[in-house]
Structures are given as C-alpha cells and as structure tokens.
Amino acid sequence: MYSYPQLLELINEQIKSTQYGSNPKELYQPIDYMMSLGGKRLRPVLTLMACDLFETEVQHAIHAAMAVEVFHNFTLVHDDIMDNAPLRRGMETIYKKWNMPVAILSGDLMMIKAIEILAQTEKGNFKDLLQVFNTTAAQVCEGQQIDMNFEARNDVSHEEYIEMITLKTAVLLGCSLKLGALIGGANLEDANHLYEFGKNIGIAFQIQDDMLDSFGEGDQVGKRIGGDIASNKKTLLLIELMNCMQKDDKALLKELFVETDEEKKIKEVLALYQKYQIKDFAESKKQNYLTLANQHLNDISVSESRKEILLSTAKDLMERMS
C-alpha cells in the first residue's frame, strides 16, 4: 500500500504535468497559478487512498483525484470573489492579482476542466462517477449560499450549522473517497460506508477548526486566537451560546458584538463560553462524528490492516490541528 507522502507525490507530479490550455493566457495563467499554490492535497490523496484500499493500482484513479482537486480550487476562486479575500495560502487571490471577470471566467473554466478530466477515467461506471461528482458539486454550492444566508440571521440552530458545514465542506471529502472506491472496484455498500466515513470526518474537522480559534494555541495553528470571536463569526460555539444562554447574558453578548476593545471582547466571550460549557458541547459533538466515522470504516469489508492508513490519516489531521 502507498503512504500519504507517496500519494501526495503522485498528485503533485500529476498537477505539474497537467496542461489546461494556453489561449487566451488571461484565462489559463490564473488556472496554472491557482493549481500551483500547494497545500496538503487532502482530497485527491483520499481518492487514491480509497482506490488503493480495494487493491487496485492507484493510477486508475488519478484523473478522478485531479478532478476533485480542480473542482475544489474552482470553488476557492469563486469564494474569494464573494468574500473579497486578498490572500490565499499567503499569495494574492486570482480576484486581486487579475480582476473579477478573470476570476469568474477562469473559475468557470476550472469547473468545466474538472468534468473533462474526470471523463478520462477508464475504470468503473462513468455515469455513476459523474453522478457522485455532480451531486456533490451542487451540494457545495448550496452550502456556500446557506453559509452566506447565516450572516444575516440570528436564529441559526446548531443542527442547521452542521447541515451547512456538511454541504459546504464535508461532502467533498466523502465524494473524494467514494470516487476512489468505485474506481477501485468496491461494491456500492462499501463505497457508501467510505463516503460516510469521509463526510463525518469532515464535520469533525470543521468543529475542531471552530474550537481551535477559541481554545487553541495561537502559534501552533498560525492563526490568531479569537479571530472568529473578534469578527462575530457564526461558529458552532457562538451559535450554541446564542441558543442556550440566559436573557441577561443575551444582552451582554449583544453589547460585545459591537465592542471595539478587541481584547476585552475576546476575553468576555470566552468567559461566556466557559460559563455555558460550550467547549464541552463542541467536544462532545466532535466525538460523536468521529465515532460515526469509525463505525462506517469498521463496516467496510476489507481487512483491518488495509484500513489503518485512513484511520491514521484522519488522526494526523486532527492532531496537526489541535
């Protein structure tokens, strides 16, 4: 079986050798730029890993892996326009480096290229692969819109929040694994268990990410502690706090939303989190999804030793984040 670094190398080689086109350069240079920004390439690695799980040579899944990575980058290009984001992985976003029309069009083209690349897959039933891919792609768009809708709402439940992060980020992890499994020759039941494993791990990641912002150690994650609190971002923590606190604390939180002394704001919101045991709530939610993920992994009909790498990959990612 292949290790994560080995699969990452295969993906990075494939990214380097993939030609999207050349004319007009205003469209193709941004695509090359975006695809070269790096990252841990989690999604395409998962696709290859899932194929490997069923003892099929991972090269058969390389196009599906690339399709997932190109699609993921397409969503980032368009999200950066909507978020007016200047930087991505420390580099200028396409939207800032070129302009808005170029970011819209090169994103559109990446979406088209993702399908074109997926269609190069020879193994598995292609219409099945395309259906998994398309369903997921539509869900990611839905998740992004629901996330934007939340900004204008103060009555989001934690169930709605979980639904949003499921659509916006978790289903693509499930999809990455399911595509690899189907190409690898898995039966539909196993492929679906793997999808659920990826989806539930994805939800747990996102909860972990929300927790890190408030309870993590700043320099370990390269992010300032309390950034989400400072910007009133509706994380799972804030949503649960808003739903469970007493009336007088509600008034206090409302004041804190417009507090200009950032240090004071972060300190007092953290005190509210402590008062209402928000960390325990989030930790228990996260554990629930990790348990679900493990149950689905257990149910897959391959030997436990072959599953180890998926478990350790998930563990490494959670630990690197905590």
Add this chain to the structure above:
Amino acid sequence: MYSYPQLLELINEQIKSTQYGSNPKELYQPIDYMMSLGGKRLRPVLTLMACDLFETEVQHAIHAAMAVEVFHNFTLVHDDIMDNAPLRRGMETIYKKWNMPVAILSGDLMMIKAIEILAQTEKGNFKDLLQVFNTTAAQVCEGQQIDMNFEARNDVSHEEYIEMITLKTAVLLGCSLKLGALIGGANLEDANHLYEFGKNIGIAFQIQDDMLDSFGEGDQVGKRIGGDIASNKKTLLLIELMNCMQKDDKALLKELFVETDEEKKIKEVLALYQKYQIKDFAESKKQNYLTLANQHLNDISVSESRKEILLSTAKDLMERMS
C-alpha cells in the same frame, strides 16, 4: 418531421416541468427566474431538429437540448455580472435583482445542472456527447475572455474578430446540432458536417447583427441604429475600417471616438463606412460563411427534403434580423 413551433413547444414544456432544486431558495429561485425569461430557444430547438433529421424520435434528445439551454443561460448570468448589465430580455438580471454572490453561485449551479441533465441522455455514446459539450463550453469561456481583451486593443484583425465570435457564440450552435445528430444515430462525418453548418451559420448571424446596428432599420430590430458606433464597440465593421483607412481618416476616427455629439458621431462614422465600402466587405464575408454552411449541409447523407427545415430555419432567422 416536426416544425420549429412544435419543437419550441416541446422545449418550453420541458423547461416548465424541469425542477432544479429548492433549498436554499436564494440559489434555486434565480435559476427558475432565468430559465423562464423566454426567447426563441434556438439552441435546444436545433438539437431536436438534428435528431429528427436522422429519423430518431426527438424525445431522446430532449435532455441534451435542455443541457444546451441551461448552459447558454449560465453564460448569460455570468456575462451580465462582467458587463454590469441591468437588464436581460427587458427584465432585471440576476446580478441586479439579487446580488453578485447569488449570480456567481446560481450560475455555477446551472453549469453543474447542465451536465447533470445531459447525463440523463440514454441514446448515443455518452462520453462522446460529454466531450462535444465540454469542448464547446471551454471555447465559449475562451471567446468571452478574448472579447474582453479586445476592448483594450486597437490592432485587432478581422480574422481575430471572426475567431472570437466563433468561440463566443458560433460553436454553441454547432454543438447543439452535433449533440442532436449523435443522439439521432448520425455517423461522425454527418455529425461534423452539421456542426460546421451550425458554426458557419452562427458566424453569419453575428456579422448580420453587426451590420444591422449600422445599416438596419431601427424599429424593425428593436434597437437604436448606431448604438455600436456611439459606444465605440469593436464590431467587424469598425475593425475593418481601422485596418483599411488612410492616415488622415485615422486621425478623424480618433477624434470621433471622443465626440460627444452622438448624432454627428454616428453620421460621420457611417460616412467613413461608405467611403471604404465597409458594408460590401461585411456582406461578402457574411455570404462566404453562408456558402460554407450550405456546402456542409449539402454533404450530409440524408435526403434533401429532410434538410429543408434547417435551411428555412436559418433563412427565417437571417430575415427576421434584416
């Protein structure tokens, strides 16, 4: 065989009965709105017509026809953002009626839905259909970017202009016909002749459209005569004028570009068009592409009587525009 109005009715029924989704409504309402704005539905009608040409029941091509129409509308939604356009078919654009993020995301979702709908096609080799569709989709994006690039250039040749309109608008007519032909059971040679027929007709339409703005009769086309001239739009006419005129007229045209008296501007540019016989140039170009289109139609191996409807559809469209 089916007539244009009969095929249009089939398309309109299909559009009415197609459900794209419902949640979140901020994404799906714009799609329903855009798809209900009407129009002559030329592209999907051509898909059904091409299927009919090869004596195959047109219902087999209804999903491909819808895919083409949804894709076309996706490009309009994103173009309207880039052009900052307030109106489309007399109604507010999605960008104006909702906002920019909604227009980006609902457009993205339409692109995904177009592929999903195409995948419902049962007849023909699906990977072949998808390849025609994807290649065309990428070309349409390229054409849009090249068109934007032209705005900043003063040295565009008429060959480059034709290449741009080919990518931006003509290939989608070719693609619409080719999909219908492949689903209808045509051999690749006939399908390609039909593609070339559509593409060349498309180029001729666009040249006709450019000519109408300067030489048409205002109320017949519902557009003000000289609108392109007033806005210095780089049409085939203006490009050819810039390439063939003498030095002193070049200076005059440069002044006219910034002339604020619109009536004077239009009158004097029209005088330059007359001096350099620009109308004859454009008319002859248009005829060349019509001739090419007809040659490809002739080469298709079905009876002449079955081809009549394609010829008369093209003729009707050219006449309605002149």
